[in-house]
Amino acid sequence: MRTKITxxxxxxxxxxxxxxxxxPVYWMLNSSLLPNTTLQSTTPQFLxxxxxFDNFAAVLSDGAxxxxxxxxxxxxxxxxxxxxxxxxxxxxxxxxFRFRGRKSxxxxxxxxxxxxxxxxxxAQYKMMSSVNMLNSVLGLTVLYAAAVVPFxxxxxxxxxxxxxxxxxxxxxxxxxxxxxxxxxxxxxLLAPGLVASGVYAFLQAWNEFTVALVVMTEDQAKTLxxxxxxxxxxxxxRETDWGMxxxxxxxxxxxxxxxxxxxxxxMSSGLVGGAVKG
Amino acid sequence: xxTQLSTPNPAKDRDRPDAVRPSKPPRSRARLLILPTIVxxxxxxxxxxxxxxxxxxQEFGLKQQFGxxxxxxxxxxYVELLSDANFWVVLGRSLLFCLLAASFTVLLGFLLAxxxxxxxxxxxxxxxxxxxxxxxxxVVASMTVWVWLVDWRRGLLNWVLVKLGVDAQGHNWLADPxxxxxxxxVIVVWASVPFVALSIFAGLTQISEEMxxxxxxxxxxxxxxxxxxxxxxxxxxxxxVMLLQLIxxxxxxxxxxxxxxxxxxxxETHLLGTYIYQAGVGSGSFGIASAxxxxxxxxxxxxxxxxxRSLMKEEH
Numbered sequence: 001m002r003t004k005i006t007x008x009x010x011x012x013x014x015x016x017x018x019x020x021x022x023x024p025v026y027w028m029l030n031s032s033l034l035p036n037t038t039l040q041s042t043t044p045q046f047l048x049x050x051x052x053f054d055n056f057a058a059v060l061s062d063g064a065x066x067x068x069x070x071x072x073x074x075x076x077x078x079x080x081x082x083x084x085x086x087x088x089x090x091x092x093x094x095x096x097f098r099f100r101g102r103k104s105x106x107x108x109x110x111x112x113x114x115x116x117x118x119x120x121x122x123a124q125y126k127m128m129s130s131v132n133m134l135n136s137v138l139g140l141t142v143l144y145a146a147a148v149v150p151f152x153x154x155x156x157x158x159x160x161x162x163x164x165x166x167x168x169x170x171x172x173x174x175x176x177x178x179x180x181x182x183x184x185x186x187x188x189l190l191a192p193g194l195v196a197s198g199v200y201a202f203l204q205a206w207n208e209f210t211v212a213l214v215v216m217t218e219d220q221a222k223t224l225x226x227x228x229x230x231x232x233x234x235x236x237x238r239e240t241d242w243g244m245x246x247x248x249x250x251x252x253x254x255x256x257x258x259x260x261x262x263x264x265x266x267m268s269s270g271l272v273g274g275a276v277k278g
Numbered sequence: 279x280x281t282q283l284s285t286p287n288p289a290k291d292r293d294r295p296d297a298v299r300p301s302k303p304p305r306s307r308a309r310l311l312i313l314p315t316i317v318x319x320x321x322x323x324x325x326x327x328x329x330x331x332x333x334x335x336q337e338f339g340l341k342q343q344f345g346x347x348x349x350x351x352x353x354x355x356y357v358e359l360l361s362d363a364n365f366w367v368v369l370g371r372s373l374l375f376c377l378l379a380a381s382f383t384v385l386l387g388f389l390l391a392x393x394x395x396x397x398x399x400x401x402x403x404x405x406x407x408x409x410x411x412x413x414x415x416x417v418v419a420s421m422t423v424w425v426w427l428v429d430w431r432r433g434l435l436n437w438v439l440v441k442l443g444v445d446a447q448g449h450n451w452l453a454d455p456x457x458x459x460x461x462x463x464v465i466v467v468w469a470s471v472p473f474v475a476l477s478i479f480a481g482l483t484q485i486s487e488e489m490x491x492x493x494x495x496x497x498x499x500x501x502x503x504x505x506x507x508x509x510x511x512x513x514x515x516x517x518x519v520m521l522l523q524l525i526x527x528x529x530x531x532x533x534x535x536x537x538x539x540x541x542x543x544x545x546e547t548h549l550l551g552t553y554i555y556q557a558g559v560g561s562g563s564f565g566i567a568s569a570x571x572x573x574x575x576x577x578x579x580x581x582x583x584x585x586x587r588s589l590m591k592e593e594h
Binding site for chain 2: 015018019020024044092099105109115120121153207214229235240248271
């Protein structure tokens with residue numbers, strides 16, 4: 001009897017916690033569907049009754065949004081590409097070869113991965129400005145790729161190590177060249193790892209704010225997070241069209257949420273390492 | 279540039295005569311494989327950190343911005359910083375914020391993980407989905423929502439408080455440093471708890487039900503079971519997530535910067551990250567900004583060392 005009551009109480013607390021954590025996300029969606037006149041009224045409306053997609057239409061027809069979307073997509077995709085190639089080679093090196101300095105290399109990667117962007121961005125700003133690469137998609141991409149590669153190598157090494165070398169060797173005994181054996185046998189087995197790493201790089205580059213704030217100083221070079229920031233800045237001094245801001249945030253967040261759910265478990269196991277045996 | 283550097287490797291592999299003997303790989307090949315990583319890291323991180331180290335020993339302010347050569351001043355920047363009361367305030371504030379945020383996050387995450395273990399499967403799934411949603415939110419998108427929630431004109435927070443009988447009509451929570459940091463703390467904890475709760479929950483699933491039941495039958499109370507069975511098993515996870523939170527909460531920048539943008543008093547609400555930004559990009563004192571950055575990197579490496587060593591242990 002007592003256990004039954006505590007189970008109900010636990011259930012109620014758990015549902016309340018779920019409500020708290022999901023609420024901001026819900027509030028974003030709800031506000032994005034409501035017209036600004038409703039949002040500016042004194043009583044909040046908790047359900048998007050009488051809502052529409054007008055706010056989304058307004059965002060999509062905003063030239064500044066389209067421009068920021070272009071910059072964000074270019075930087076993100078380039079980061080994913082560079083990061084996958086560089087990290088794949090690095091992961092291959094540390095999981096297939098035993099070489100002198102291997103341990104220090106891994107140690108350095110893990111330490112670098114912990115370095116805060118805030119401890120380096122002033123110097124990165126000076127460096128980019130000295131080579132005239134402020135506001136350059138390529139410049140930001142290089143900074144992002146370097147920030148993401150260490151953890152990606154760490155994530156990928158498990159996948160590479162998971163493919164037995166014997167499989168590749170057997171294929172070569174059967175007459176395939178090393179390249180062919182790699183492409184036909186190893187690569188397909190690595191695909192899930194590459195997808196997970198690619199999505200991880202995508203999320204990091206798409207969401208990044210700090211470094212972009214420092215290096216992308218001009219309006220036409222703004223990424224989506226920087227563009228969203230301009231609404232927050234504007235809200236300090238004047239009434240904001242919150243419906244449109246929430247629609248914009250939703251557009252930025254939705255691809256992230258979908259991708260995130262795909263790789264979440266792999267990312268966590270990379271971070272907590274051997275502390276949790278899955 | 280990096281892509282060009284990295285492409286030759288597979289081609290080289292193909293052309294090498296020894297390529298068909300993978301069991302005895304030449305060491306030089308491994309070096310070739312990590313070359314792109316090293317070039318990228320040196321270019322984008324190594325060079326800036328080196329520049330920062332040099333600049334932290336130089337007089338590098340507005341004059342140097344306009345072309346005057348920087349002058350070496352030894353430890354003058356560090357001395358200036360360490361004798362500046364304002365810097366100590368910022369440092370103390372950052373450490374306090376970091377400790378509070380990390381402790382609340384781990385405590386709440388631990389409690390939620392215990393809760394997930396107790397409740398019915400369907401309730402657990404709802405809670406897990408809610409946590410994942412919050413975790414997945416891009417930080418800037420979630421900040422727009424939080425700024426909208428605490429907006430002093432039409433925000434939901436003030437409406438709820440007024441309904442509860444608090445005189446909060448038109449109150450701007452960001453204008454006062456104390457309520458500014460409470461708001462920031464709530465936002466940072468909200469965003470960090472999901473990772474911690476789900477990681478600890480994954481650790482809890484390693485504890486067998488039989489063991490807990492046996493302990494209960496032997497008369498162990500709930501607290502005793504938590505203390506002697508649950509805690510020892512999840513201690514490694516707890517210490518790792520605590521370390522990660524400490525490192526991440528020390529560098530908190532985006533949330534503070536955006537709350538300042540939304541109406542916070544910047545000068546009274548700086549943490550290390552925004553302080554460096556203000557000194558460097560804001561006022562052009564690159565010497566001072568570099569010195570703070572170097573200190574921040576040193577603190578981070580100090581805290582990270584234990585974490586990195588524990589990750590290395592599984593990598594023989």
